[in-house]
Amino acid sequence: AQSVTQLGSHVSVSEGALVLLRCNYSSSVPPYLFWYVQYPNQGLQLLLKYTSAATLVKGINGFEAEFKKSETSFHLTKPSAHMSDAAEYFCAVSASGGGSNYKLTFGKGTLLTVNP
Amino acid sequence: DAGVTQSPTHLIKTRGQQVTLRCSPISGHKSVSWYQQVLGQGPQFIFQYYEKEERGRGNFPDRFSARQFPNYSSELNVNALLLGDSALYLCASSLGPDTTSYGYTFGSGTRLTVV
Secondary structure, X not given: OXXXXXXXXXXXXXXXXXXXXXXXXXXXXXXXEEEEEEOOOOOEEEEEEEOOOOOEEEOHHHOEEEEEOOOOEEEEEEOOOOHHHOEEEEEEXXXXXXXXXXXXXXXXXXXXXXXX | OOOOEEEOOEEEEOOOOOEEEEEXXXXXXXXXXXXXXXXXXXXXXXXXXXXXXXXXXXXXXXXEEEEEOOOOOEEEEEOOOOHHHOEEEEEEEEOOOOOOOOOOEEOOOEEEEEO
């Protein structure tokens, strides 16, 4: 079984500051990990994914995440926040194989607000 | 290219009623998945269909059912609605059945309110 825990339901940063959104995972098999963003009244957009290649993954809009097996973490970072980054962010995990690699298990989300 | 299309965008139903939600995948995509997102929570997996066959089902009661048509569009049906079924229902399509080889594209969802 797979699960993710997002630490902090709400993160507030100033424009231009570092963004750090935390995600820890639990998985009985090697995991694949994802970060999605959701803007108000919209669906989910994939920011980046880790699928066992490079542990540092670069995504869209300047975001990146690092897979750390020893810490079971996959934190999302961006060096400088923009006002347009304000949204809800979801970490998700999927099994890398076997019979359940067809579904995503999401965390509860972290709402990012960016202050001018 | 059109993205994943869901209809309706909003609807209000009364407890005990039945509802049908519709999803049209991206052209060429053969897999459709359904997720329920309750306010303040992450999406939760309900079903996946690939090539018109159910590939997986989440931990939802039998009141929830779905199907996929020959053109790969899909319907999600919920019977005997409860207040707790109020949520945003998201549809995601992909070329293939697994989450990693093929990217998932989500629609904007259907907001269901049960009163």
